[in-house]
Amino acid sequence: MHAREVSVDRTFVLRLETGRDWRAQLEAFAAEHDIEAGWFTGLGAVQGAELYYYDQPSQTYAPFEVDEPMEVAACVGNVSLLDGEVFAHTHAVLSDPTGRTVSGHLNRAETYAGEVYLQAFEDPIERSHDERTDLDLWRFDDGN
Numbered sequence: 001m002h003a004r005e006v007s008v009d010r011t012f013v014l015r016l017e018t019g020r021d022w023r024a025q026l027e028a029f030a031a032e033h034d035i036e037a038g039w040f041t042g043l044g045a046v047q048g049a050e051l052y053y054y055d056q057p058s059q060t061y062a063p064f065e066v067d068e069p070m071e072v073a074a075c076v077g078n079v080s081l082l083d084g085e086v087f088a089h090t091h092a093v094l095s096d097p098t099g100r101t102v103s104g105h106l107n108r109a110e111t112y113a114g115e116v117y118l119q120a121f122e123d124p125i126e127r128s129h130d131e132r133t134d135l136d137l138w139r140f141d142d143g144n
């Protein structure tokens with residue numbers, strides 16, 4: 001395990017804009033406010049969601065779409081730098097009218113409504129390619 005101590009620098013509550021992409025709004029906000037690391041939780045409603053499932057044996061992302069309007073029963077994610085750009089790694093649990101859920105790595109979704117709590121950390125966190133998982137994982141000062 002690799003760990004680093006972080007200090008929460010600033011905290012924000014965000015009301016996401018209807019009609020705009022959920023994750024892109026978070027990334028735009030982070031970029032505008034010089035947030036290069038952070039953690040967030042959120043809830044709301046979306047439509048036209050595209051989620052990814054990471055298939056470990058083949059090390060590929062398998063995308064799937066959910067076209068109908070869904071509740072964002074829970075959203076959790078973090079902000080860090082990927083190739084020098086702000087990346088909001090976002091996971092979500094979406095629920096349908098019967099309460100059944102689909103969930104995964106949220107690539108895109110049109111926001112209907114969204115409320116997010118964001119903690120911005122003082123120092124940046126960067127991602128780099130990890131050979132074993134073929135994922136872009138957090139890189140810490142110990143070289144890993």
Ligand code: ZN
Pocket residue numbers: 089090091105106
């Ligand atoms: Zn993910």
